[in-house]
Amino acid sequence: MSDLIRLGENACRAKYKAQALTTDKKNKVLVKCAASLKERAEEILKANEKDLETAAANGMKEAMIDRLRLTAERIDGISEGIVQVSELPDPIGEVLDEWERPNGIRIKKVRVPMGVIGIIYESRPNVTADAFSLTFKAGSACILKGGSDAIESNKAIVRVLRDVLTSEGLDADILQLIEDTDRAVTTEFMKMKQYVDVLIPRGGAGLIRAVVENSLIPVIETGTGNCHVYVDKDADLDMAVEIVFNAKTQRISVCNACESLVVHSAVLESFLPKLKEKLSSKNVELRCDAASLGVLGDGATAATEEDFGKEYLDYILSVKTVDSVEEAVDHINRYSTHHSETIVTENKKAAEYFLEGVDAACVYVNVSTRFTDGFEFGFGAEIGISTQKLHARGPMGLREITSYKYEITGSGQVRG
């Protein structure tokens, strides 16, 4: 039996243990996990030191090394995150629907755990504890595959968490880490359909593409965001400046940052110079279509067709001019990655048209795109932001990593 298959069988045994746990027990275990990570911080930091040394020897860039680095404060933060998950309501057992049929059978639709959740992620070792706490609270077993850069840190964190599971009389295989960092093993893992119910990739576009292309397990794609702000002819232009500025510059490296501005031609001249001034404080480069370039002149560069489909994750913004809200919606639906899109307008009809017409996980009126986030939505947690339409769309909290089943009771009904 290969190591991976053993992991799969372990998870399938452990998932039945995980699903049977009471809310109190799960919360107690999580609180103990949080405490244990702090108590054994030194052990984790030592392991992390090894990863950092390897990274430095391999010439990893400082920004990447920083993502990899753990400190006592960061471990406190991880620990605090687990305590927060312990305080969230338990999604399991919620009755989603209930009805009786004319033949007397009673059908109850109940939220149940997913079973075994696989998560493949990149450098940051905090994801290890994070992913465990969410899947555990949601009643599932998990199999984690972290980045090879963080392997020693991940092994240490998993050791601490599994020790807590064991000390609480639970099956430690509720949490398993794939320790083999060979890429072929990861690909083999993605084929383990008979053991894993869902696979969630967390990371850059390359990782997500590799998972979608290779996985036989159903995937929840957490994706890229080419998010737009559309400034309507009836926009409050001061509000529009603040929203574009926030959505573009508050944090440039995230999927809910604004990458493209769509402007109604009627406000092009009154709005663009104002925005340009505000954005210049952050040296944002504007890549403009012909009409907007005409207004900004030397202060901007000409956009190519490619710019409108691009997730820059940088201080760059493409600008497209339209003559109507209909044209804005068409443009956005064509180039968007269906993540988060905003209209700024005081016009109720335009707002309604935009809300209905735009095909995205989160469609906003007069709000920055940056609010697409599990915490900002009030979910109290986030395992990722889905850009697919199947199962979960937008920010995913605990409920989004559960399934349901039908419980049907009767008195001997047979089908005629």
Added chain:
Amino acid sequence: MSDLIRLGENACRAKYKAQALTTDKKNKVLVKCAASLKERAEEILKANEKDLETAAANGMKEAMIDRLRLTAERIDGISEGIVQVSELPDPIGEVLDEWERPNGIRIKKVRVPMGVIGIIYESRPNVTADAFSLTFKAGSACILKGGSDAIESNKAIVRVLRDVLTSEGLDADILQLIEDTDRAVTTEFMKMKQYVDVLIPRGGAGLIRAVVENSLIPVIETGTGNCHVYVDKDADLDMAVEIVFNAKTQRISVCNACESLVVHSAVLESFLPKLKEKLSSKNVELRCDAASLGVLGDGATAATEEDFGKEYLDYILSVKTVDSVEEAVDHINRYSTHHSETIVTENKKAAEYFLEGVDAACVYVNVSTRFTDGFEFGFGAEIGISTQKLHARGPMGLREITSYKYEITGSGQVRG
């Protein structure tokens, strides 16, 4: 541009037309489709005749030819099915949840169409009209790939339906059929992730496996059913006989038929001979473990390990003896395809343990497994029965082929 890519682009244009239709308009179009299929029955039957001739020339078996055959009555049935779909409530626009955040942004979770739904199916031409009516009512465009055996029938049915769409001023590409029956084209279709939001295979295990293994599009697996009936020590044995008889023999070729019997050892002697007598009216073969073979003797054959994992779709039933409801649940979770499982018992505790512990889409107490069905559940329609845990589980009606989005409104909120 390849034909398939053209189909994809057409669908992506048409889906925005489909999602904007009012309930009244959709219903009117469906009723007209139903009428038009009857009016143009002769044209459809002529096309079907060609398929039947090809099938006969290829030496197709009579049972298969019968699945392929259309008659005026069968077309009436298809037409009636479409009228029924027109009468179902429209799932689109339903507000699933709504709340306000402390910062004043208001979040509304709204049911929206999936977008483009792909369906790959086998011989029966009635699926063509069926799949269209459900996806259309659910606000989506569809791309259908039927079996090559039925290609002429499918083309005729699609021609009639598209003519109605055109005559009603709609984009006919809301419904498209892949006419190229080359297997490579089907495989290429499964890669069209950028155009198709979900792919639903309907057919035998081979088709479903091929889709799961080749598709880059998210799949809803409609699967095989190795369904169990567990007869508890506290069962009403007469009821148990009726339930097993119904679940096993009422229709043997379907996924919700019972394939395996699990019996508590305490009732083995009182129950099995009684059941055997009833099942002998249908010549059901019993494949027994050692304990049950001991009771039935010559009336049964010995089961192998393989029997317990088998979906016979035949007058065969495997029999496993257990000493407790816990053991029954373990056995079922091990061998089941997580479709439909029943306990027969008068014991409330055993029933609860079974309901909670069994990992299946539909878990029953004192009801035949044959009720796992969209119509029996009251959905008024069924596009398949999902055996995966992602997105939809169990019978899928209109709601199960929709997605949702978040509509968020505010007054200029930006993230701090």
